[in-house]
Amino acid sequence: MHEFELINNYFSKISKKNKAALNLNDDVFFDKKKGVVISVDTYINGIHFVNFNSPDFVIKKILRSSISDLICKGVIPKFYFISGSGNSKTFSKKNLKQISKSLKKEQKIYNLNLCGGDTTFSNRLSFTITSLGYSKKIVYRNKAKLNDDIYVTGNIGDSYIGLQILKNKITVNKKISNFFIKKYFHPELQIKLTNHLLKFANTSIDISDGLIGDLEKMINRQNFSFLIKENKIPISLNLKKLISKKKLKKIYTVTNGDDYQILFTASVNKSRIIKRISKKLGIKITKIGKIISGKKKSSIIDVKGKQIKAINNAYKHEF
DSSP: OBHHHHHHHHTSGGGTTOGGGGGGOSSSEEETTTTEEEEEEEEEBTTTBSOSSOHHHHHHHHHHHHHHHHHTTTOOEEEEEEEEEEOTTTTOHHHHHHHHHHHHHHHHHHTOEEEEEEEEEOSSOEEEEEEEEEOSOOOOSSOOOTTOEEEEESOOSHHHHHHHHHTTSSOOOHHHHHHHHHHHHSOOOOGGGGGGHHHHOSEEEEOSSOHHHHHHHHTTTSSEEEEEEGGGSOOOHHHHHHHHHHTOOHHHHTSSOOOOOEEEEEOGGGHHHHHHHHHHHTOOEEEEEEEEETTSOOEEEOTTSOEEEOOOOOOOOBO
16 A cells, blocks of 8 residues: 555545644645644665664764755754664664764754654664744645746755665765765755745655655646656766766656755746845756646656656655
């Protein structure tokens, strides 16, 4: 059973009276009256991260990917709770010291405060992080408008390559390897853009499961489709070189997730303010396509101008 089938079949009905739950179809809980925004994420060893050989890197990635849910909604994260399940090996004094040190650094970077959590014994290592912020407004899912431009921040695909290197599925020299692995463990969050999103974004999501998959989730209950231009999808110079050298398909490298960049739509008349803010903040924001009528199928135009099927390589939570 797919994650959304599970939610729709068993939990949506019992949350309908709670408007702040947003029909369980967004990344956050949003109590507009009280101005409280909350997100919850769980990460399991061997599924959401390859191993626990570098506890400091893993916990950094987990925290950043969690607060990313708030950032893409236009909300500054302020507090977090962390719960962990592990044993004496995974929660050794050495590992716990590294985790604590890494969290302390992240708190300084993002002005966060640890507020609590829980610990339990388990031979399967996992973490759950609850993030909290305050705002009277957010950028929702499913608020796209026909003919909206589709934008993405930063570059896409580096994290996926980093994961493939960690899995020994791609071999590159040490310098290039370190670049991609760092992109995997240290996703670049566009927190400086957070306070500006509400000025132009009609709908938004962070790219966690994959560009196409998250784009489909962002408009999943609207009668819309999307048209993406492959050559417009932003990638780093290192990824461009690797695609050429290894003869990889660009569309596959950029649709596998773990980027945690912001994917959003905006009306055509917002292009100037987006360019101005992009330049002012020094944040790369790229227009990659448009929202089109749901009467047409979602598709991608390749570099040769040929229409190709929008393949969803997103990570799927199956039960």
